Amino acid sequence: MTPAQHTVEAKPLAERARSYFEGLQQKICLALESFESDKKFVEDRWEKADGRNADKSGGGGMSRVLEGGKVIEKGGVLTSTVFGGLPESLALKMNIPPTTYYATGISLIIHPLSPMAPTVHANFRYFEQAHGDSWFGGGIDLTPFYVHEEDIKHFHATLKTACDKINGEYYPRFKKSCDEYFYLKHREEARGVGGLFFDYLRGEQEHYFEFVQTIGDSFLDAYLPIIDRRMNEPWGERERAWQLLRRGRYVEFNLVYDRGTTFGLETKGRIESIFVSLPPKVEWHYNAAPEPGSREARLVEILKSPREWV
């Protein structure tokens, strides 16, 4: 080990994780901006508190949001590092003792304008408790409006290759967790075509940090080729209407089931950051259902029964 490496390694893991997430944010925003001619991600730095309030909470973050682009209708790439006392009710839900926590992470959501391009979400986080327990969690998943098998296979194959660099058992395990997690019970449908989901990765922290970095680094490889292929495909009112309707399912999942949203709302997180995941335009209509045999029906069929893509 060289002295330079040693210096890096000697920093606490929480700080290294934070620094990795912030670098990833920068890299992803730059790459996504290359699809836009006159829109950039707008930076919004915020601070929660200084840690001197009653529950000792504090922290802050940097939201980078792009709205109204030619390719990205609404996109957010956010990092934040917060700390404080965990509410007892929430600790119970998370099945951990109530204590103070430190959380650093990145989360991103891209809602493309074109219904032919899928929505994507990713989130990676490091969570540490005062008594010393700590873990990594995160995930990445794709939500198409129209089925292009080639895209879905590419997305999953990229994630599998990344997982396999670390441990051959990870892709099947976290792919399955993803199918289970992003599921709307009340609709009996998956949110999308999945990807990876993992949480409470405890124990070998250096190993899991390397894993999270490998997945984080694969995000652009997994998503950009899909955007590239779909952004200029023609679409019309019918496709747009279907996209707006399906986006309603995204809202339903995020507000009814998503743990990140619950965590954010219950810890009085920053609302604008939590809800940046909500699509820009959404519709709900009564008894809306795709015509049997249509391309729209094909999507629903796939969401009803998760499958293996690689």
Next chain:
Amino acid sequence: MTPAQHTVEAKPLAERARSYFEGLQQKICLALESFESDKKFVEDRWEKADGRNADKSGGGGMSRVLEGGKVIEKGGVLTSTVFGGLPESLALKMNIPPTTYYATGISLIIHPLSPMAPTVHANFRYFEQAHGDSWFGGGIDLTPFYVHEEDIKHFHATLKTACDKINGEYYPRFKKSCDEYFYLKHREEARGVGGLFFDYLRGEQEHYFEFVQTIGDSFLDAYLPIIDRRMNEPWGERERAWQLLRRGRYVEFNLVYDRGTTFGLETKGRIESIFVSLPPKVEWHYNAAPEPGSREARLVEILKSPREWV
């Protein structure tokens, strides 16, 4: 008591409540349709099950939905009567023993097209448990996008007059419950300007049934004059954008906090009926906030601090 009255009174309360709710649905739909030239409420009768499945659940309902009207962008007036075994988790939340239940009710939501006209919601229900306990619940509340004090005062005054016919203490008590219930903690805002909210009205069942009927019968008097006044007021893109944004709060409340929605989702209720309350078109934008001093800011100011309107 005349024999005819006796016959009516001798019917079980559950059946009389159901029959009242169905009559009210008919009356309200007819009155609302008078605002539309070429749209009617479309009837959709559904059945849940016949009571012969594992949890003995069954029942059905009649949804009446109008979409794309000149005045009503999306409106639903629904009655349903369902029975079955209550999931234990839900019984715990409702603070009642797990048992079989019978529930009959009416719920309605009107999302007007014009941002100058307020959204309105009302719900009345009768709930009975196998061991004999039973109660009435319900409410009615107004959600404007622009503040017209005259409208809000009329709405509250009509409800107060109706309450006062039954008991002078009801309006202040149920007005306060309404302010407390329709509150978005994460936004630190009320959903709208309130109305009435009551639940678990146990004990003198004939008295409470009379109360529920009095409030139900006052719905049209409370709401129609407001629609009448506002439907032809001019509005443009700015007002529409504000309405679509504020409708996002409606979705947030219904999916994060609303007990009716939770009850529906957890008892595997009929999704299309539960989600008919969701607005037809909604938007979420990052860091969207009204200009200080604007008419939009005036609404937020009022939602931040509930007040007395009569």
